Amino acid sequence: xxxxxxxxxxxxxxxxxxxxxxxxxxxxxxxxxxxxxxxxxxxxxxxxxxxxxxxxxxxxxxx
Amino acid sequence: xxxxxxxxxxxxxxxxxxxxxxxxxxxxxxxxxxxxxxxxxxxxxxxxxxxxxxxxxxxxxxxxxxxxxxxxxxxxxxxxxxxxxxxxxxxxxxxxxxxxxxxxxxxxxxxxxxxxxxxxxxxxxxxxxxxxxxxxxxxxxxxxxxxxxxxxxxxxxxxxxxxxxxxxxxxxxxxxxxxxxxxxxxxxxxxxxxxxxxxxxxxxxxxxxxxxxxxxxxxxxxxxxxxxxxxxxxxxxxxxxxxxxxxxxxxxxxxxxxxxxxxxxxxxxxxxxxxxxxxxxxxxxxxxxxxxxxxxxxxxxxxxxxxxxxxxxxxxxxxxxxxxxxxxxxxxxxxxxxxxxxxxxxxxxxxxxxxxxxxxxxxxxxxxxxxxxxxxxxxxxxxxxxxxxxxxxxxxxxxxxxxxxxxxxxxxxxxxxxxxxxxxxxxxxxxxxxxxxxxxxxxxxxxxxxxxxxxxxxxxxxxxxxxxxx
Numbered sequence: 001x002x003x004x005x006x007x008x009x010x011x012x013x014x015x016x017x018x019x020x021x022x023x024x025x026x027x028x029x030x031x032x033x034x035x036x037x038x039x040x041x042x043x044x045x046x047x048x049x050x051x052x053x054x055x056x057x058x059x060x061x062x063x
Numbered sequence: 064x065x066x067x068x069x070x071x072x073x074x075x076x077x078x079x080x081x082x083x084x085x086x087x088x089x090x091x092x093x094x095x096x097x098x099x100x101x102x103x104x105x106x107x108x109x110x111x112x113x114x115x116x117x118x119x120x121x122x123x124x125x126x127x128x129x130x131x132x133x134x135x136x137x138x139x140x141x142x143x144x145x146x147x148x149x150x151x152x153x154x155x156x157x158x159x160x161x162x163x164x165x166x167x168x169x170x171x172x173x174x175x176x177x178x179x180x181x182x183x184x185x186x187x188x189x190x191x192x193x194x195x196x197x198x199x200x201x202x203x204x205x206x207x208x209x210x211x212x213x214x215x216x217x218x219x220x221x222x223x224x225x226x227x228x229x230x231x232x233x234x235x236x237x238x239x240x241x242x243x244x245x246x247x248x249x250x251x252x253x254x255x256x257x258x259x260x261x262x263x264x265x266x267x268x269x270x271x272x273x274x275x276x277x278x279x280x281x282x283x284x285x286x287x288x289x290x291x292x293x294x295x296x297x298x299x300x301x302x303x304x305x306x307x308x309x310x311x312x313x314x315x316x317x318x319x320x321x322x323x324x325x326x327x328x329x330x331x332x333x334x335x336x337x338x339x340x341x342x343x344x345x346x347x348x349x350x351x352x353x354x355x356x357x358x359x360x361x362x363x364x365x366x367x368x369x370x371x372x373x374x375x376x377x378x379x380x381x382x383x384x385x386x387x388x389x390x391x392x393x394x395x396x397x398x399x400x401x402x403x404x405x406x407x408x409x410x411x412x413x414x415x416x417x418x419x420x421x422x423x424x425x426x427x428x429x430x431x432x433x434x435x436x437x438x439x440x441x442x443x444x445x446x447x448x449x450x451x452x453x454x455x456x457x458x459x460x461x462x463x464x465x466x467x468x469x470x471x472x473x474x475x476x477x478x479x480x481x482x483x484x485x486x487x488x489x490x491x492x493x494x495x496x497x498x499x500x501x502x503x504x505x506x507x508x509x510x511x512x513x514x515x516x517x518x519x520x521x522x523x524x525x526x527x528x529x530x531x532x533x
């Protein structure tokens with residue numbers, strides 16, 4: 001569905017539908033480029049060496 | 064005393080006059096309501112003003128003080144709360160007409176603590192819709208305006224808090240800071256903004272933007288007032304799962320003005336980022352002042368800074384979208400368009416990307432912890448530019464043109480990632496008369512050191528005494 005930082009239009013519509021958005025709305029023409037730009041802006045996270053890092057959200061059992 | 068003078072006294076100054084009965088809370092509230100009446104059509108700081116409620120509370124406070132029941136330095140002091148702090152019986156809109164008639168049944172913990180301290184709620188302050196923007200632009204309730212130049216943004220998302228405190232409409236205001244939303248309006252409006260350590264001040268009863276990045280904090284005109292406010296609102300709250308059981312010191316006791324030997328590190332990456340030359344010079348001068356006071360200033364390297372926008376942005380967008388998911392499906396078309404896009408955009412962040420950002424957060428925090436073993440504070444500009452024009456999509460920062468949102472959150476987001484205490488204090492003005500600010504950040508729960516350094520600098524300079532021309 002996604003190659004590099006490109007999200008295909010079909011994939012975008014599929015995900016928008018799954019998220020409960022109205023995919024028939026003209027608003028999708030505004031949202032699609034915004035989402036592409038947003039995904040590009042976070043692309044750099046893929047370059048982080050996270051081999052030695054757990055997500056910073058440890059579970060704490062109830063006490 | 065002249066009404067305008069009453070409006071520009073700090074809580075520290077006003078409290079002494081109230082305690083000694085030289086001034087009554089009734090006079091104080093009347094003065095502030097008069098000030099609001101004279102400035103509000105320009106600033107648009109408030110969504111809901113509570114004049115009758117405030118006057119009644121002032122009369123009760125006056126009576127209590129006359130009977131000898133003085134509660135402390137916030138008794139009789141006018142306070143404004145950003146309109147995402149729930150207030151029982153008073154509408155709380157989060158800056159959206161969708162919630163125009165939402166009236167909470169219960170106060171948030173911060174409101175309860177202010178009430179217990181005897182503070183008087185003047186009203187609910189305007190904000191960027193759902194706290195999701197750094198400018199204070201709001202199409203539902205109108206944009207907030209900067210008291211130093213009303214054509215410019217007040218900053219956001221706690222824009223009304225910034226303009227109200229700066230213009231003397233309130234003595235103390237509260238905001239919430241997820242990517243800078245207390246420090247940005249504080250910096251752009253020429254006042255003090257404190258983002259405390261994550262978990263120090265309860266988030267209970269606040270509309271969330273991003274659960275793991277949200278920090279309630281005060282916007283005030285002096286560092287002492289930030290300390291006084293923190294004394295009243297900090298502390299464990301069982302209703303907030305992120306609330307910390309740390310010991311709460313007397314934050315005003317930290318205001319010794321002594322910074323001899325304090326090690327302050329300035330990341331070189333801050334100076335390499337897009338940065339206006341006047342801002343750079345003002346911050347450099349501020350650091351020289353701190354050095355003259357005995358602090359040890361050094362340049363350090365903070366390589367992870369480059370990743371802060373991606374880490375913070377991913378976490379914020381995903382969490383905000385998750386919280387507002389149902390609203391988006393039902394009423395997305397009623398949102399301010401830029402806020403709608405940001406919220407919907409978050410729905411497209413995968414779980415894997417969100418978790419990767421949280422891994423990045425772990426690495427970021429490790430590096431920051433290491434840096435704060437070498438130095439006591441990290442310093443730099445709060446903002447790379449002065450307040451831009453309302454609705455400007457881009458700003459000029461040095462020789463670079465960058466997006467307004469990216470610019471205004473450039474230096475603030477890192478301390479939401481780490482949860483560290485960070486304060487913005489005025490440190491100068493541009494040639495066009497707009498405020499410039501210095502940011503100091505410290506170790507978790509070391510608000511005393513952050514406040515001590517900020518207070519020392521403030522008291523060695525005159526910036527905090529300047530008033531906007533409104």
